[in-house]
Amino acid sequence: MESGEDMNQGGMGDMMDHGNVPSLLSSEGTNELPIPPLLEKQQGQDYDYEVIAQEGITEFFKGISTETYGYNGDLLGPTLKIEEGKSVDVKITNELDESTTFHWHGLEVASEIDGGPSDEIQPGESRIVTLQADQPAATLWYHPHVHEMTAEQVYRGLSGMLLIDSSNSEDSTIPNKYGVNDIPLIFQDRLFDEDKQLDYDNLMDEDGTLGDISMINGTLNSKLTITEPIMRFRLLNGSNARNYTFSLSNGASFTQIASDGSLLDEPVEVEELILAASERAEILIDFSKLTSEESLALVNDEGVELLPFDVELDASTADSTEMWTTEEPFLSQEEKEMPVEKNIELFGMMDMVTINGKKFDPNRIDLRQKQGVTEVWEVYNKKDMMGGMIHPFHVHGTQFKVISRDGKEVTPREQGLKDSVLVNPGEKVKLLVTFPEKGVYVFHCHILEHEDGGMMGQIEVY
Ligand code: C2O
Ligand code: CU
Ligand code: CU
DSSP states (O other), X not given: OOOHHHHOXXXXXXXXXXXXXXXXXXXXXXXXXXXXXXXXXXXXSSSSEEEEEEEEEEEEETTEEEEEXXXXXXXXXXXXXXXXXXXXXXXXXXXXXXXXXXXXXXXXXXXXXXXXXXXXXXXXXXXXXXXXXXXXXXXXXXXXXXXXXXXHHHHTTOOEEEEEEOTTTSOOOSOOOBTTTEEEEEXXXXXXXXXXXXXXXXXXXXXXXXXXXXXXXXXXXXXXXXXXXXXXXXXXXXXXXOOEEEEETTOOOEXXXXXXXXXXXXXXXXXXXXXXXXXXXXXXXXXXXXXXXXOEEEEOTTOOEEEEEEEOOOTTOOOOOOOOOOSSOSSOHHHHHOOEEEEEEEEOOGGGOEETTXXXXXXXOOEEEOTTOOEEEEEEEEOOTTOOOOEEEEETTOOBEEEEETTEEOOGGGOSOBSEEEEOTTOEEEEEEOOSSOEEEEEEEXXXXXXXXXXXXXXXXX
């Protein structure tokens, strides 16, 4: 096994450079993909749900115990589903030996409950937070955000899905049977040490720790048995740094229906989908046209079978999903012509990463914006002598729209709400940003080692 350092090709100048190196296959046999359980409602308590950050033991490799972190379990966390427009009270408890935070990535909540770096919960402490889902149905997630420890805590296993669900209120025909035809897929890559431990201090890479083994929903070598013709997958790139390019092994197209924070304006047929760290997409795959001899898998751009499918359709099952188109254009003419109000410059690599030339300082406010007022941000990924690398830019407390990339209007697959955006080296991406709540929020690169390295700033919404 190579060390993380050798595998890191970041900074070589190619836009696809970072995170596409190792083979991502492990030698273990295949496992049926586990589905994270839905978080169950508490009975007779003064809160609805409970999420506990704790230590655990996971058997990734037969007979070997690996020390991990999890929420309410050994690794990763249960899926928290909130109905669109509703709010839930969640008791958050830290049973780790170190402080943590509970960040609801993509949820437009008040900054006091956002779980950013200033919201540390000490070991043994609990708090009840009210999560209000006043935003469209979407695939969000939750993870820790302690400054300088985010990367390690996520690496050890702290992440879970947070779904805003509208299937009760709408007569939607999009598949929505959780775990049956609506499947969460948390993609992560992991590097294990010789003892098959996730010894982060020794494995970490300042430009983003890359693993040589693929993990989906916390499991190596998974496969998925398909019993329904049209399947919805909610893809989350939950890796610390790797960019994933997904496609189908037979080259067929599939349908992207959602971005990070909403359905797309209209579903788009795509043959390939790239997700930088923290980005999500929802896709539909139609298995009904496959002949029984054909095999199919979700692969990466090197043809590695990340998720092979075992298709066992009952011949009689027919299904259809009604597609939609949105009448209004994604951006109005007025929105397209708005002047740039904020310039954000992403720069550097290793421990030299900065935003607008500065490293994170919890005592400094970098930007200010008025609550409810829409502004255009221009995010520039400035190249360095090495060419630079992709930085996924994320903003807390808002779901934004991507207006353009280097002046060109974005493709339909980015025409949905987003909270993280992949910015290529040398590229300028314009965003339309509105904050519904007041408070102080962070914005940062979602390569977690860059975030921990200070590639983060604060905005005060007043
Ligand atoms: Cu995924 Cu600042 O968070
Ligand atoms: Cu976030
Ligand atoms: Cu970065």
